[in-house]
Amino acid sequence: MKGVIGQVRLYDRGVQLLMVNQFTINLGFYMLMPYLAAHLSGTLGLAGWLVGFVLGVRNFSQQGMFLVGGTLADRFGYKPLIVAGCVLRTVGFATLGLVDSLPALFAASAATGFAGALFNPAVRAYLAAGAGERRVEAFALFNVFYQAGILLGPLVGMVLTGVDFRVTCLVSAGIFALLSVVQIRALPARRADDTHVRDGDGRRRSTLAQWRSVLANRPFLLFSGAMIGSYVLTFQVYLALPLEVRRVGGDGESGAAAVALLFAVSGLSTILFQTRVTAWCAARVAPGRALSWGLAVMGCAFLPLLVATAIPVPETGVGRWALAAVPPAVAALLLALGTMIAYPFEMDTIVRLAGDRLVATHYGLYNTICGIGITLGNLLTGAALDAARGAGVPALPWVALLGLGLACAVALNSLHWGGRLAAPEPVAASV
Numbered sequence: 463m464k465g466v467i468g469q470v471r472l473y474d475r476g477v478q479l480l481m482v483n484q485f486t487i488n489l490g491f492y493m494l495m496p497y498l499a500a501h502l503s504g505t506l507g508l509a510g511w512l513v514g515f516v517l518g519v520r521n522f523s524q525q526g527m528f529l530v531g532g533t534l535a536d537r538f539g540y541k542p543l544i545v546a547g548c549v550l551r552t553v554g555f556a557t558l559g560l561v562d563s564l565p566a567l568f569a570a571s572a573a574t575g576f577a578g579a580l581f582n583p584a585v586r587a588y589l590a591a592g593a594g595e596r597r598v599e600a601f602a603l604f605n606v607f608y609q610a611g612i613l614l615g616p617l618v619g620m621v622l623t624g625v626d627f628r629v630t631c632l633v634s635a636g637i638f639a640l641l642s643v644v645q646i647r648a649l650p651a652r653r654a655d656d657t658h659v660r661d662g663d664g665r666r667r668s669t670l671a672q673w674r675s676v677l678a679n680r681p682f683l684l685f686s687g688a689m690i691g692s693y694v695l696t697f698q699v700y701l702a703l704p705l706e707v708r709r710v711g712g713d714g715e716s717g718a719a720a721v722a723l724l725f726a727v728s729g730l731s732t733i734l735f736q737t738r739v740t741a742w743c744a745a746r747v748a749p750g751r752a753l754s755w756g757l758a759v760m761g762c763a764f765l766p767l768l769v770a771t772a773i774p775v776p777e778t779g780v781g782r783w784a785l786a787a788v789p790p791a792v793a794a795l796l797l798a799l800g801t802m803i804a805y806p807f808e809m810d811t812i813v814r815l816a817g818d819r820l821v822a823t824h825y826g827l828y829n830t831i832c833g834i835g836i837t838l839g840n841l842l843t844g845a846a847l848d849a850a851r852g853a854g855v856p857a858l859p860w861v862a863l864l865g866l867g868l869a870c871a872v873a874l875n876s877l878h879w880g881g882r883l884a885a886p887e888p889v890a891a892s893v
Contacts, residue, residue, distance in 0.1 A: 466606055466737060469599070476650045477592040477600060480585055481607045483641055483649075487548075487581075488611025490637035493619030494555060494630050501627040506562050516571050523575030525833030531576075532583035532826020533669055539653035540588040540822065545645050547581025550574075552638040559631025582829060587822035588652050590813045597813060598749075601806040602740035606733055613729030654821060676823050681882040682815040686831045688877060689753075691870030692804060693832045694839030695760040695863060696797055699728055702843055702859060703790040706767060709851075710775055711786025720787035724794045731798045739802040749807040750878025754871045756804025761867015763796035768860040800867075814885040839866075 554573035593600035770789040850858035
């Protein structure tokens with residue numbers, strides 16, 4: 463960890479603060495969200511469909527509004543959107559802990575989602591601008607802090623929720639309130655070069671014109687489509703892998719321990735090895751090749767599960783627990799490795815394909831496209847899991863996910879060799 467801290471110190475104050483902020487953002491978010499469904503269904507007694515609706519409102523208000531958040535960041539500057547997102551999440555999380563009426567819960571859930579749509583594109587655009595030519599290394603470090611927050615948040619939340627879920631909400635809200643104050647006082651202002659959001663008379667172009675400019679970036683759209691698979695695959699740590707653990711090992715304490723092992727393996731491996739993996743890849747392969755390698759590794763992550771389907775499941779004992787825990791844990795490790803390979807180059811490629819113009823808007827549209835892809839991918843994965851269970855063919859979902867990873871790797875490799883991942887030619891500003 464000392465090496466990570468030493469690398470962070472090489473960047474300016476704004477970049478340093480954003481990395482610490484992202485750890486704290488994820489700490490505050492993940493200490494609350496894993497326990498929200500239980501609070502809504504248990505403490506408040508909501509029906510299952512209402513719980514799903516409340517959570518769905520949060521997800522839709524974030525994924526569906528990323529483009530809006532990115533657009534606003536390019537028009538008004540990165541810092542105001544980062545601060546606004548943290549303030550809004552403060553209000554949303556505090557409200558979730560203090561209200562029990564459905565309209566208030568829906569409003570609070572929407573606020574927490576929209577908050578993420580405001581600050582996520584702005585944070586990444588700010589980081590890319592602040593890191594300059596060292597973007598790849600900066601995003602590798604960013605992912606370390608990101609994963610550390612995901613790893614620690616649920617543990618803190620488990621302790622606080624053991625006291626009262628409202629305490630968890632208020633502590634999380636307090637964290638975001640503190641973040642808001644720190645960023646107002648300490649985060650240097652930074653904004654995009656707004657030459658490309660103004661017309662020849664110096665007036666701001668309309669939002670629709672700004673969006674048309676991004677939607678006309680064909681290489682960026684092709685890249686976004688090819689990368690959807692990476693998000694579908696990595697999300698299986700939350701969907702298919704825990705379900706497989708429970709299918710083989712059951713729902714008891716041993717099954718819960720095996721599920722916990724998945725998240726520990728995923729988070730700790732990233733914290734320990736992200737910067738080393740990035741340095742190794744940056745020294746040896748082109749960014750486009752690194753992206754295709756990362757997707758190929760993510761696809762191959764499901765091979766251990768595919769092989770495990772050919773092994774008879776023991777009735778009880780250590781053998782059954784090992785079969786439930788080890789193949790999914792190895793899959794989680796390989797998914798983490800694939801993400802470590804791809805993620806820094808992915809974030810850098812978005813900036814390059816944007817041509818350093820409207821970067822936050824590009825990030826916003828990218829997140830929206832991938833968010834839609836995750837939703838559709840999870841629906842199809844769930845259908846494959848159900849079909850596999852009904853037909854007695856447990857290998858089906860793993861074959862499908864393996865094929866998805868390899869197909870996306872081939873697509874990215876084709877974009878790389880076709881020159882579609884290179885930076886566009888500079889465009890002269892309008893005068």
